Structure formats: structure tokens, C-alpha cells
Amino acid sequence: MCGRTFDRQRVFLTLLLAAVASGRTPARAADAPRELDPLAPRHWRCIWTENPATVATLSWSTAAAGRQHIVKMAVVDPAPATDQERQRTVAAQHNGRFTGDDLELHYHHARLADLQPGTTYEVTLESDGHASPPLRFTTAPADDRPVSVIFGADSRSGLVERRQMNALMARMAAEARAAGRPPIVALAHGGDYVYDGNELSLWAQWMADHELTAGVDGHLLPIIPARGNHDHGEHFNQVFDFPAGDRNYYAVDVGPQLRWITLNTETVVAGKQTKWLAEQLADARPQYRWVVAQYHRPSFPAVKLPGRGLVHWVPLFEQFNADLVCEGDGHTIKRTPRLRANKIDPTGVPYIGEGGLGVGQRTPNAELWYLRAPDAKVGSDHHLQLLTFDREKLSYRVVLMSGEVFDEHAWPVRPPEQRAVPAVEEETEAPAAQAAFRAPATAKALK
Amino acid sequence: MARAGLASYDRGMSALDDPDAGALHRFRWAWYALLAATVVQAVGVWRWFVVLGETPLLEWLHSPPDVGGWGIAEGTAQAIQLAVGWSALAAAAWCLWRPSWAPAVLLAAVQMAIAWAMTATDEGFPVAASWLPAAARRAFPWLTHAARMAAPLAVAWLAWGGAGTAGAPCQDAAMIRNAPWGLRCAPAPRFQAGIEQLLRWALAITFAAHGVEALQTNPVFVDLLLDSHRRWLDIDLPEARATELLTAIGVMDLLVAALCVSTRWRWVLWWMAAWGLITAWSRVAANGWFWWHDAVVRAPHVGVPAAIAWLAPRADTLANRVESPADT
Numbered sequence: 001m002c003g004r005t006f007d008r009q010r011v012f013l014t015l016l017l018a019a020v021a022s023g024r025t026p027a028r029a030a031d032a033p034r035e036l037d038p039l040a041p042r043h044w045r046c047i048w049t050e051n052p053a054t055v056a057t058l059s060w061s062t063a064a065a066g067r068q069h070i071v072k073m074a075v076v077d078p079a080p081a082t083d084q085e086r087q088r089t090v091a092a093q094h095n096g097r098f099t100g101d102d103l104e105l106h107y108h109h110a111r112l113a114d115l116q117p118g119t120t121y122e123v124t125l126e127s128d129g130h131a132s133p134p135l136r137f138t139t140a141p142a143d144d145r146p147v148s149v150i151f152g153a154d155s156r157s158g159l160v161e162r163r164q165m166n167a168l169m170a171r172m173a174a175e176a177r178a179a180g181r182p183p184i185v186a187l188a189h190g191g192d193y194v195y196d197g198n199e200l201s202l203w204a205q206w207m208a209d210h211e212l213t214a215g216v217d218g219h220l221l222p223i224i225p226a227r228g229n230h231d232h233g234e235h236f237n238q239v240f241d242f243p244a245g246d247r248n249y250y251a252v253d254v255g256p257q258l259r260w261i262t263l264n265t266e267t268v269v270a271g272k273q274t275k276w277l278a279e280q281l282a283d284a285r286p287q288y289r290w291v292v293a294q295y296h297r298p299s300f301p302a303v304k305l306p307g308r309g310l311v312h313w314v315p316l317f318e319q320f321n322a323d324l325v326c327e328g329d330g331h332t333i334k335r336t337p338r339l340r341a342n343k344i345d346p347t348g349v350p351y352i353g354e355g356g357l358g359v360g361q362r363t364p365n366a367e368l369w370y371l372r373a374p375d376a377k378v379g380s381d382h383h384l385q386l387l388t389f390d391r392e393k394l395s396y397r398v399v400l401m402s403g404e405v406f407d408e409h410a411w412p413v414r415p416p417e418q419r420a421v422p423a424v425e426e427e428t429e430a431p432a433a434q435a436a437f438r439a440p441a442t443a444k445a446l447k
Numbered sequence: 448m449a450r451a452g453l454a455s456y457d458r459g460m461s462a463l464d465d466p467d468a469g470a471l472h473r474f475r476w477a478w479y480a481l482l483a484a485t486v487v488q489a490v491g492v493w494r495w496f497v498v499l500g501e502t503p504l505l506e507w508l509h510s511p512p513d514v515g516g517w518g519i520a521e522g523t524a525q526a527i528q529l530a531v532g533w534s535a536l537a538a539a540a541w542c543l544w545r546p547s548w549a550p551a552v553l554l555a556a557v558q559m560a561i562a563w564a565m566t567a568t569d570e571g572f573p574v575a576a577s578w579l580p581a582a583a584r585r586a587f588p589w590l591t592h593a594a595r596m597a598a599p600l601a602v603a604w605l606a607w608g609g610a611g612t613a614g615a616p617c618q619d620a621a622m623i624r625n626a627p628w629g630l631r632c633a634p635a636p637r638f639q640a641g642i643e644q645l646l647r648w649a650l651a652i653t654f655a656a657h658g659v660e661a662l663q664t665n666p667v668f669v670d671l672l673l674d675s676h677r678r679w680l681d682i683d684l685p686e687a688r689a690t691e692l693l694t695a696i697g698v699m700d701l702l703v704a705a706l707c708v709s710t711r712w713r714w715v716l717w718w719m720a721a722w723g724l725i726t727a728w729s730r731v732a733a734n735g736w737f738w739w740h741d742a743v744v745r746a747p748h749v750g751v752p753a754a755i756a757w758l759a760p761r762a763d764t765l766a767n768r769v770e771s772p773a774d775t
Contacts, residue, residue, distance in 0.1 A: 157514040195514040196569045198581045232573030268666040270673040271686030
């Protein structure tokens with residue numbers, strides 16, 4: 001037994017040292033083992049891909065397979081009424097080895113269901129008796145209270161900056177809790193976590209760095225993940241507990257008045273996904289005060305060329321009056337005015353994002369019609385975008401790595417007539433999308 | 448296989464030594480096809496690099512070294528990208544004015560730089576082959592771009608060794624007299640055979656790589672099928688049908704790739720040229736004229752198979768030679 005443990009340690013250390021020695025990327029170089037025990041839980045994270053008021057996935061990794069992987073959880077806030085509520089143990093339902101031979105790493109996902117909305121749980125993650133430090137997470141509220149979500153993207157390089165941005169998120173979340181401000185309930189990540197999604201060592205480093213979003217109090221910041229163009233391969237689904245082969249487009253309720261739709265620009269856009277989006281928007285628009293979408297490749301880019309969402313999704317956002325669209329990939333800071341039919345329109349849809357969670361920044365093209373001051377604001381710096389949703393407005397704030405606020409804006413809640421479902425069209429596709437096909441939307445957008 | 452090809456070439460092409468007007472005529476067409484593909488491709492590169500200004504090369508130059516880049520300042524990287532784009536256009540003009548190996552080599556180097564940049568920045572198709580190291584998988588663009596590199600390389604080779612053998616001066620008056628525009632003299636059979644083999648393998652690799660992408664359901668290809676059907680045929684093709692269609696396309700690509708290097712069937716090459724034209728055009732058909740550079744950078748997918756079809760010796764000539772009593 002001791003010999004086997006020693007062997008595991010030796011293999012684990014050898015793999016890490018080999019990764020350090022052979023890699024050009026700092027992802028490998030910086031991956032120093034926190035624990036020598038291969039069954040010590042690491043890479044803890046909380047994932048929201050399904051009704052986060054009552055369901056959350058707690059995930060972690062171990063360097064060896066182990067036999068029993070459980071989550072011990074207890075309600076801490078509000079104070080539980082019964083002992084049964086106080087203590088609960090859930091076995092991880094999905095366990096396996098990450099694919100690839102470059103590193104032995106095993107994932108464990110415990111999907112916790114029947115949770116209480118707006119409730120804080122204390123948890124420990126255990127693999128064969130080896131426990132994580134005590135951690136906490138809070139479910140999404142069921143009542144109509146103001147909530148904040150951090151949007152960010154592109155953490156695939158600049159690892160020092162990535163860690164600083166993660167620490168900044170943890171600090172901001174803790175400050176919001178302490179100051180009684182609207183709680184920062186989740187990080188919506190717009191994709192490009194790593195440089196090459198097929199390299200497990202890069203994911204291992206990302207997961208290790210993501211622990212920093214928990215801060216010193218161990219309060220996990222749930223993540224709502226979108227897939228980026230560098231996140232190809234099987235590891236993405238294994239890291240975020242999607243079924244193998246899943247297309248990674250889904251929607252969650254971050255509170256009763258905020259529908260958060262995650263799209264995938266890295267799979268087929270023109271087919272089922274666009275039809276699904278049309279159904280989602282038609283369903284969500286009259287029910288929710290706020291309807292927000294996120295995805296990776298921008299439709300209104302600040303630097304690069306537009307993605308396929310411009311032709312397929314933008315007409316739907318406009319048809320159903322989405323409140324905000326969050327994009328990544330460009331490595332800049334971007335906020336457009338509200339846009340409709342390739343014009344600035346006060347009833348249109350604003351686009352933000354472009355990604356600054358570590359990756360080196362580009363210079364945005366401020367001459368594009370949708371990025372011109374004073375209607376728009378663009379910049380270049382490591383950043384995150386804090387979105388606060390309340391009954392009257394959606395507040396937007398860009399916070400730089402230094403903590404400085406770069407941009408602030410607010411969009412009022414849409415009037416009721418803009419939140420009604422548009423008349424049902426007989427066409428299978430949104431009429432605006434058909435118009436976009438006839439007119440070269442891309443050329444128009446970039447003029 | 449290649450040796451068998453060369454042997455049959457020798458038998459058949461010896462007929463060209465007595466001035467075979469048909470063969471020379473066909474060689475002219477092959478040369479013009481390669482030249483046109485190289486020039487048109489360069490125009491697409493120019494638009495991509497200079498007008499649109501977002502390329503894998505820029506990403507490669509600007510990305511920090513920790514993710515495989517050069518860490519060059521954004522402004523400098525953009526200046527280099529512009530220089531490459533304008534150089535490509537100038538090289539294309541040079542090729543049209545007076546074909547020479549130098550501009551053609553430059554254009555081949557640009558294509559190699561694009562493939563290298565895509566490899567370094569992980570911008571290519573994420574081929575699913577977990578049995579391969581990640582670095583090898585990232586090199587997939589070298590396969591998909593093989594024909595795009597081969598066309599200017601073939602032009603350079605022909606222009607450099609435009610005489611009977613590579614580098615040798617033209618010595619035969621008939622060969623000089625029969626030289627197509629842009630070349631000093633008509634090439635000797637073995638020289639043509641070498642060019643043909645280069646092009647055949649590059650084309651087969653390109654088709655096979657695209658076949659793998661199709662069989663692995665590259666979502667970009669599915670979108671091309673869906674949008675092309677919608678825009679041009681007014682058909683709302685279900686995604687499942689598009690995926691099935693793509694599987695059939697993938698099998699076809701692999702099959703013609705194999706036939707390209709294992710047979711001398713000319714119809715295979717014409718089929719590849721037609722398919723190359725359709726797939727290049729699909730970028731415009733699906734996405735609109737804005738993306739015309741995406742179509743024209745694929746000009747070698749048409750020009751290379753056409754050139755091989757014209758270069759390859761005629762089957763009837765081969766048969767006649769083989770059956771000729773003089774050969775027995």
C-alpha cells in the first residue's frame with residue numbers, strides 16, 4: 001500500500017516536472033503541486049448549467065482515480081430549521097479520467113439537486129477520506145432581489161494577469177457581501193479558458209487558477225461557461241460536466257427575472273442552435289425582465305471579423321429585444337450603443353465584452369460605426385464587466401485589474417411593449433434573418 | 448506507385464519528344480492554370496491581409512511567446528502583415544508580367560507562413576485524434592493548405608527549370624520555339640512528371656484532409672451547406688441531413704484523394720477541379736460577397752487538379768505505345 005502510494009506520488013511529481021521542463025507555456029511551468037497526496041481534492045469549482053436556484057454542480061480533480069468521492073454539505077445561511085437540512089452527503093455522480101496521456105488527472109462532479117434558493121451552503125469535497133478545506137457556495141435567489149453577475153472572457157494566456165483577475169473577482173464578491181450590495185452571484189465566462197483545449201495540462205492550470213476566485217473565505221463563485229474557439233476537444237465537457245458530445249448551448253435563470261442564454265459559436269450555428277435560440281427568446285421575453293445572451297466570437301467585433309452570429313443571431317436578438325449581449329475573443333474592452341438593423345437605435349440591443357481575463361490586449365477599431373464615441377466606449381486593459389440587475393435598470397461597470405473603474409453605464413428596463421412576444425411569423429426563420437441573407441449584413445456591419 | 452507512374456510517363460511521354468502538338472498545347476493549359484491559380488490566390492491574400500487586416504499571421508506575430516507567438520507589438524505586427532499582403536500582390540503582378548521563380552517562391556512562402564501561423568496559434572480545424580500529441584494535431588493546416596502551397600511552388604519550379612531539366616539551360620531549338628508564354632522553353636517529359644507528382648500528392652493530401660474534416664463534422668462546413676441551400680435554393684435543409692451529406696462528402700473526398708495518386712483517370716481530376724470550384728464558391732454562396740477572398744484564396748483547389756489533368760499523359764497514347772510493335 002505504502003509502495004503504491006509512493007509510486008503514485010512519484011508518477012504525479014514526474015508528470016508535473018516533465019510538464020514544467022518540456023512546455024513553452026507558463027501554464028505548465030507554473031503548475032506547482034499544492035499537495036503531494038494524489039487523492040487530495042483540487043481544482044474546486046461550482047458550475048451553473050441548470051436552474052441554479054436549486055441545482056449546482058460541485059467539481060474537483062484528483063491525481064489518482066480513488067474509489068469514493070463525496071460532497072458533505074450543510075446549510076449555513078439562512079440558519080436551518082432541522083438537523084436533516086443541516087447535514088447532507090452527496091456522492092459524485094460523474095467520475096472519470098480526463099482524456100489524453102499527457103497528465104493523469106481525474107474529474108469528479110457532484111450534481112447537487114433539491115437545493116434551497118438564495119441559500120448558502122458549506123461544503124467539503126472528499127476523495128477516499130481526503131478532504132478539501134471547507135468551502136461555501138450560494139444558490140441563485142428565487143425572489144426578485146437585485147443581483148450582480150461578472151462577465152469576462154479570454155483567460156488563455158497571461159497567467160499572472162489571469163490570477164490577478166481571479167483574485168480581483170474574489171475580492172469584489174467578498175466586498176459586495178460585506179457591504180450588503182447586490183451579491184455577485186456568478187461569473188459568466190465567454191470562452192477561451194486555455195490556449196489549446198486539447199492540452200490537459202493547460203486546463204489543469206486553469207482549474208488551479210480558478211480556485212483563486214473563491215478567495216480566502218472559500219466562497220465559491222459559480223461559473224456559467226461558454227465555449228471559445230481555443231476550447232475545442234473533449235476536455236471542455238469534462239471540466240464543466242457536460243455530457244460527452246454536448247453542444248454547450250443552454251439557458252439558466254439567475255434569479256426569477258434574469259434569463260441568461262449561453263450560445264456556442266464553435267459548433268453549427270445555422271441549424272438547430274438558431275432555432276433553439278428563437279424558441280428561448282420567444283419563451284423568455286415576456287416572462288423575464290432581463291434577457292441576456294453570451295457567446296465567444298463577436299457579432300459586432302472591436303478588432304476581428306464578425307462571427308456567424310451576426311447573420312443568424314443578431315436578427316433574433318433584435319426581433320425579441322434582448323437586453324444585453326456579451327461577447328469575447330477580441331481582447332479589448334467594448335460597449336456599443338443599442339443597435340438595430342445596423343443602426344444606432346434606442347430600442348436596439350447593446351453589445352459588450354471582448355475579453356480581458358488575462359490575455360494580452362489589442363487596440364480596438366474605434367472608427368467602426370458602432371464603436372464611435374460618445375455612444376460607445378472602447379479600451380485596452382485587463383478587465384471584467386460587472387452587471388447589476390435590479391427592478392429599474394441594468395447597471396454596467398468595467399473594472400480594470402488595478403481596481404479602477406474604466407466605464408460605467410446603465411440601460412433602463414424595457415417598456416412593456418418591448419417585452420411582448422412579437423407576432424408569430426409563418427417563416428421558419430426570423431424575417432430579419434432572411435433580410436440579412438439578402439443584404440450582406442457583414443459588409444454593412446463593418447462600414 | 449510513384450515509380451510506376453514515372454515509368455508509364457516515360458513510355459508515354461517519349462511521344463512528346465517528336466513534337467507532339469497536342470501535348471505541348473496541353474502543357475500550355477496546365478501552365479496557365481497554375482499561373483492563374485497562383486495569381487488569383489495572391490489577390491485573395493492581399494485582400495485578407497491588407498483590406499480586412501485580421502489573419503493568423505497577425506495573431507502569431509502579436510501573441511506572447513508563452514502561447515507560441517512572437518510577442519511583437521501590435522502596430523509592428525500589423526505593419527508586417529501589411530507588408531506581406533502588398534508583397535503578395537506585387538509578386539502576383541510580377542508573375543503576370545514576367546513569370547519567375549522568385550515571386551512564386553515568395554507566394555509559396557506566404558502560404559507556408561499562414562499554415563505555420565495557424566499551427567502556432569491553434570487556429571486550424573481541431574481534428575479529433577486523441578492518439579496524436581496536441582502539437583501534431585495543431586499542424587493540421589499544413590495538410591489542408593498543401594495545394595495552396597504547391598501551386599506557387601510548381602510555378603517556381605517550372606519558371607526556374609523551364610528548360611528540359613531543372614536549372615539546365617534551354618538547348619533545344621524546338622523546345623524554345625514551343626515554349627508557352629512566360630517560360631523559356633517547353634519542359635522535358637521527366638521534368639513534367641516531377642511537377643505532376645508534386646501536384647498530385649499535394650492535391651490528394653488537401654482532399655484527404657478536408658475529407659477528415661467533413662467526416663468529423665466540421666461545423667463550418669455544416670453551416671456552409673445550410674446557408675448555401677437557404678440562400679440559393681430556398682431550401683431549409685435540416686441539420687441532420689446536412690450532417691449526413693457532409694459524411695458522404697467526406698467519403699468522396701477520401702476516395703478521390705486515393706484515386707488521384709493511384710490511378711491516371713482524368714475524370715477524377717476534372718471532378719476534383721469542379722468540386723474545388725464548388726467548395727471555394729460556397730464561401731460566397733453561404734456568407735455573401737463580403738467573403739470573396741475566402742473563395743479566391745482557394746483558387747489552387749481548381750487550378751491544381753486542372754493542371755494535373757492537362758499535364759498527365761493521355762491514356763490512349765500510353766496504350767498505343769505499349770501495344771506498338773516498336774516497343775516489343
